[in-house]
Amino acid sequence: MDDVAAAIADPVRRAILELLREQPLPARRIAERFPISRPAVSRHLRVLRECGLVRDIPAGRERHYHLDPSRFGELSAWLSGFTSRAAVWGQRLDALETEVHRTRRDRRRGGAAPDRLEDTA
Known part of the structure; x- marks a missing residue:
C-alpha cells in the first residue's frame, strides 16, 4: 500500500x-x-x-x-475507513440539525413537545 x-x-x-x-x-x-x-x-x-x-x-x-486498477484495492479499503466514519458523522450532524429546527419550531408555536427536555434554569 x-x-x-x-x-x-x-x-x-x-x-x-x-x-x-x-x-x-x-x-x-x-x-x-x-x-x-x-x-x-x-x-x-x-x-x-x-x-x-x-x-x-x-x-x-x-x-x-x-x-491495472487491482493495486488500488488495499489503499481504497484503508481510505474507506475514513470516509465511512465521515458519513456516520454526517448522518449524526444531519439528525442534530433536524432536532434543532424541530425544537425552534415548537418553541415558536408556544411550547416544547412533551417528550422533549425543558429548561430548568
Whole structure:
C-alpha cells in the first residue's frame, strides 16, 4: 500500500493514470502530453510499473501502457475507513440539525413537545 500511495503522491503520475484510465497508450503518446522530457516521463512510468499500477505490453518498437486498477484495492479499503466514519458523522450532524429546527419550531408555536427536555434554569 505504501508504494501505491507514494506513486500517486506525484501529480504527473496521477495525470498519467488518468490518461490510462481512458485507454492504453504508447509511451510516446503519454510523453507528448507533458511539458517535461521524455526520459522524465519514462521514469514516472517505471515507478508506476514497479508498484503495479500500470503494465506495459511490447507492440513492435513501442510499449503500450495499460492501467491495472487491482493495486488500488488495499489503499481504497484503508481510505474507506475514513470516509465511512465521515458519513456516520454526517448522518449524526444531519439528525442534530433536524432536532434543532424541530425544537425552534415548537418553541415558536408556544411550547416544547412533551417528550422533549425543558429548561430548568
